[in-house]
Amino acid sequence: MKMVFNNNRGPMKTEFEKGHHWCRHRVKGCGFRMTIGRDAVLDVLSNTEDHLSAEDIYMRVHETYPSVGLTSVYRTLDLLVNIGLVYKFDFGDGRARYELAEGPRGKDHHHHLVCTGCGRIVNYRDFIDEEVALLKKTEEGLSKKYNFAITNHLIQFYGLCEGCRKQ
Amino acid sequence: MKMVFNNNRGPMKTEFEKGHHWCRHRVKGCGFRMTIGRDAVLDVLSNTEDHLSAEDIYMRVHETYPSVGLTSVYRTLDLLVNIGLVYKFDFGDGRARYELAEGPRGKDHHHHLVCTGCGRIVNYRDFIDEEVALLKKTEEGLSKKYNFAITNHLIQFYGLCEGCRKQ
DNA sequence: GTTGTTATTGAAAACCATTTTCATAAGGAA
DNA sequence: TTCCTTATGAAAATGGTTTTCAATAACAAC
Structure with a gap:
């Protein structure tokens, strides 16, 4: 596993551990497996202020993990919406947009x-x-x-x- | 022209004249032609409390005017939305729904x-x-x-x- | 009423975001 | 590591909506 950064006094963090900790716990807590694709989608969502479409997210994920397909991004987003980690919006332009539902301090x-x-x-x-x-x-x-x-x-x-x- | 009903003390109304008068004036006032299809769509919208999809509207129009196609219904709805006579909504089920924007007494x-x-x-x-x-x-x-x-x-x-x- | 111009139309094909299918791959408990 | 099950990618299917294009109808001028 590739070491990426060490931003606090705890042990070194891996790519799998940065950002959205509570999200990953929630996914596992709901009985789902944590995969690279799911982690990558969560990572993109927790590092943007934009309102990304599935394809936007796919393209950003693809930069780092070219092996993750668009289908999986859709499936992951669907899962995250279902367990309440992500909100899905429609702004009338024919494609859905996704936002992380809550920050560390509770519902936004x-x-x-x-x-x-x-x-x-x-x-x-x-x-x-x-x-x-x-x-x-x-x-x-x-x-x-x-x-x-x-x-x-x-x-x-x-x-x-x-x-x-x-x- | 087929006479249909006479619900007040004015002259007999034709199918083309019932209901939504101000809507028809608005369509013509904006420089568009009044056609049977457009009239039929307005007629359906002004006689329902439901939130109809394009296909719902098409099916109702089709009962009376089988010659009006789904494409025209889409085009008409688009036109009506553009001139502000109709609101287009998305409730998240993958199809748009349409409602007349205003009644005779103003914006609803x-x-x-x-x-x-x-x-x-x-x-x-x-x-x-x-x-x-x-x-x-x-x-x-x-x-x-x-x-x-x-x-x-x-x-x-x-x-x-x-x-x-x-x- | 007739004509001529131009917007409008229906049918079929195209479009495009999303979902499904299915055989393969990978998570993770034991 | 093994085994079972969930998750995955690629390609095909789906389904609402839009575009294309030749034919038709609205309506202004006569």
């Missing part, structure tokens, strides 16, 4: 601002507190009224970014 | 509760006032901060309906 909130011109996506956290309060209240009300067990929500704003507006 | 709000089990979709209006107030405020803030011209928003809750929870 994923609200988006989407440019319908160029497809640029901004993750915003402004107003999140107020939104969360309203969402919680709404969620409770809707759950009761419509007898739904609500597990998730989605808020997206669509518009044109500065660049696209100029044209 | 389209917020959804989606069952991830069976795909059932509920349009809710509960909490809309509070949501709209927050959305407006958020919209203004985000517009300013990120330099976006926001034109639209989307709120969806995902969960399991009563029936799906029992399984």
